[in-house]
Amino acid sequence: MALKTTTGALVLLATLAGCGKLEKLIPGVKDLTGGEAGGQLAPIGNVSRAAIEKSREPVMKLRVPSRGIETFLTIRDRRGDVTQWFSADGMLFSFRGDVLIETRGLGADLMSSAAPQAGQIASGGAYRRSYFYMDADDQTGRRDYNCIVTTDGSETVTIYGRGHSTRKISETCEREGGRLTNHYWLEGGKVRKSREWVSPGIGQIEFERVVD
Template sequence: MAVKNILAACAAALALTGCGTISKILPEAGPGTLAPIGKVSRADIAKSGQPVMKLTVPSRGIETFLTIRDRRGDVVNWMAADGTLFSFRNDVLIETRGLGADLMSSAAPSAGQILSGQAHRRAYFYVDDDDQTGRRDYQCQMSRTGSESLVIYGRAYTASKLAETCERDVGRITNHYWVEGGRIRKSQEWVSPGIGRVEFERVID
């Protein structure tokens, strides 16, 4: 969807308050193209005055920004300019809306469980290729894979990398987390069979 069409949709969806913030970050693009977010400077992003996260969905060729739409208790809803929504509980992805093959809900560990290395269970409820809801249950183990230097939108960080390996009778998935200063700075988290893993990078806190 062209950025002009995205912004028009945002204007019509008054409840989606994050649209105005995103429109200040993304530059105008030509008809039928997405804004080249790589040409937006960190200083320009910071002008939004709000936390900003970069989203990458490799299976869909999506690369864009997210800003906070709202908070409900310990759940924070982050939104893209087209209304696609990502819900996090304690910094861990629990739901998506707008991707098609969405993660409808999940039983996920807290960031504290991930950081402590505790074993845990996960349950994913997702939309499959037949537009039906599927479920997968996993037993998960955490492992620390060492320290890494990250560069996120021009700023360097030193983070500890953790891998969450989740297994069931048939198959496994692995989520990755980069922890800096006690918080998740970057993550690669599984959504559904149709989407695979998506990547989140915190650009502006």
């Protein structure tokens, strides 16, 4: 019981810290959680792009269709080539070389993965991916895929009111009994937008870099 209480307290502290930082960076973001940690998220269109840019901090937009979530993320930590982003209500997303490798706070999370970085994806070719995720029984599942990359061509994407000229790349991954496709929109050498698979319970989620 003591361990459970301690863990709950740490999660609450992380949530409050996340909400506090985002509120400082983006005036009005408190309204996204109703002013309470763990509250229901409101549409993020309530916050203007000018307010986001005024923060002078990197900001990412997250959308989780299967959970009805749409919110902002900001950077919590950088360690080597891994960057960790977090939301006001405590969700965490880790990227290596602009590619998602872990999630926390979604329930059916991506616990870890063996994944290529954006540079490898952009260069094409074939490789393997491994996903380790939480299943419906709170057990860790694993899926291994053989992946190939195709370039879909140039595409202008609009992210929070601003257009970006990108090159869209699709990563098709297959295994016995299934396949999935991740999508990346590259602006120069950076992933401006991505749509990436997390787990059977979550499906794909979308990230958009609003401010670098």
